[in-house]
Amino acid sequence: MIKRTLGKIGHESSVVMFGAASLGNVTQAEADESIRYALEHGVNHFDTAASYGDAELRMGPMISQVRNDIFLATKTGMRTKTQAKEEIYRSLERMRVDSVDLLQLHAVGTLEELDKCTAQGGALEAAVEAKEEGIVKAIGITGHGHQAPVTHLEALKRFPFETVLLPLNYYMYSLPEYREALDALMEEAEKQQAAVRAIKAIAKGPWAEGQQRSYATWYEPFDQQHVIDACVHFILSFPGLKGFATAGDIHLFPKIVDAAERFGSMTDEEAERVLSSISGYTSIFGAPTSIA
Secondary structure, three states: OOEEEOHHHOOEEEOEEEEOOOHHHOOHHHHHHHHHHHHHOOOOEEEOOOOOOOHHHHHHHHHOOOHHHOEEEEEEOOOEHHHHHHHHHHHHHHHOOOOEOEEEEOOOOOHHHHHHHHOOOEHHHHHHHHHHHOOEOOEEEEOOOOOHHHHHHHHHHHOOOOEEEEEOOHHHHHOHHHHHHHHHHHHHHHHHOOEEEEEOOOEEEOOOOOOOOOOOOOOEEOOOHHHHHHHHHHHHOOOOEEEEEOOOOOOOHHHHHHHHHOOOOOOHHHHHHHHHOOOOOOOOOOOOOOOO
16 A cells, blocks of 8 residues: 655555545444454554444454554534534544544635634634544544535645645646635645545435435545546646545445555546546536635
8 A cells, every 4th residue: 555644744644545435334244344354454544433323333343452553533513612622522532542643623625714714712722622632643634525625725834734634636626716726736746745635536426315325425426436536646647746535435435545555557538538538527516616
């Protein structure tokens, strides 16, 4: 498994981040097996959130046993200091650990949400306090939607976040405004040594109305191996990107790991040919609005 340095954090992190978004939907045995598979394949970065249902509870039994061997990240979606601090402690308890390597302010995809987090008495104060207490080692920010790059660029101007996590895939980067905003974010992140990671790498588009949802993801994912290979190739070839979170469905996880392990077997031209020819490939966030 390829590893890349997480900016100023310095951790040599697997480019594949175990995304636990849907882990709460499976049995404990299934969760244990998925985590075990990740560890066997060199995945050492595990990403979850307080809002992912029972995901933190499912992670607890295995993660607590290998805590010193992995990079553990969670998120708080709370916007006030008091609420966020309570959620941080709750996450530690649910995962049976004393600290996390990374605490991320979750779903900060607009300037309005950023304002809430960075206001006096906001969630950022809880994260900073938790870091001072030693229960959080680094602070990051995540966001969804077309405004995420602009929002996160502003976030880096307000506070030296150590990581950024936002949507990136072939289609979204083909949108001129998104591309411009993301490039600006990447440039500033490089200056600050903030590690940029991606989500939604294999997202095809929204589930169609009435479509049978065959995976535990809120969007329709790609599931054909050659398409996943092309998606992962695009992500891992992206300059400056440190890694990507896998789709939450445990049944897709082995395919994504397989694609990452074979990175380099596909050329840029081959990936481009696959991704540019897909019918119905679009943004999972709907029609893009102005992000200026």
